[in-house]
Amino acid sequence: MTTHVGEPPSAAAGLMYGIGLGGFVDGIVLHQILQWHHMVSATADHPVTTVAGLEVNTLADGFFHLFSWFVVLGASIVTLAQWRQGRLPPSWRFHLGGVLAGWGAFNLVEGLVDHQLLGVHHVRDDLGGPLSWDLGFLAFGAALVVTGWLLARSDARSLADRSWAPTPVAGAGAA
Secondary structure, three states, X not given: OOOOOOOOOOOHHHHHHHHHHHHHHHHHHHHHHOOOOOOOOXXXXXXXXXXXXXXXXXXXXXXXXXXXXXXXXXXXXXXXXXXXXXXXXOOHHHHHHHHXXXXXXXXXXXXXXXXXXXXXXXXXXXXXXXXXXXXXHHHHHHHHHHHHHHXXXXXXXXXXXXXOOOXXXXXXXOO
């Protein structure tokens, strides 16, 4: 049933795309290309200076990429569900704002949990994990959330103004 016909889009898909794509940026750029850290590179049990440690870290990075892939897949499913519900398509500003906010939320959660609470890795484990890099990562995440929220919010009103409700046709279904 299409109970949301003409309604503005939900922000869920954009946020989910941001979380998943933010995870891919982190994993591909910081883990693989720059090799600043891996998922468990700050643990004494799995040092990246040994083959066994690199194997464990590579496996953990793979599971991290799998998580990111599933979040992007979920965002695609949410997008399709919204289309099938008849919702309005998101504007570029609304969608990009959601993606940026989702990426920032990913950075904040990942930075607080993995870097600060669990200490399994830091932004720059190759430098011994200086706190300044971790704090910069959190500040970047907060800036992405604020920028994304402001961008999405700037267009939310125009999306609401475009919404509409279907009007029943007189005599329809009275056969």
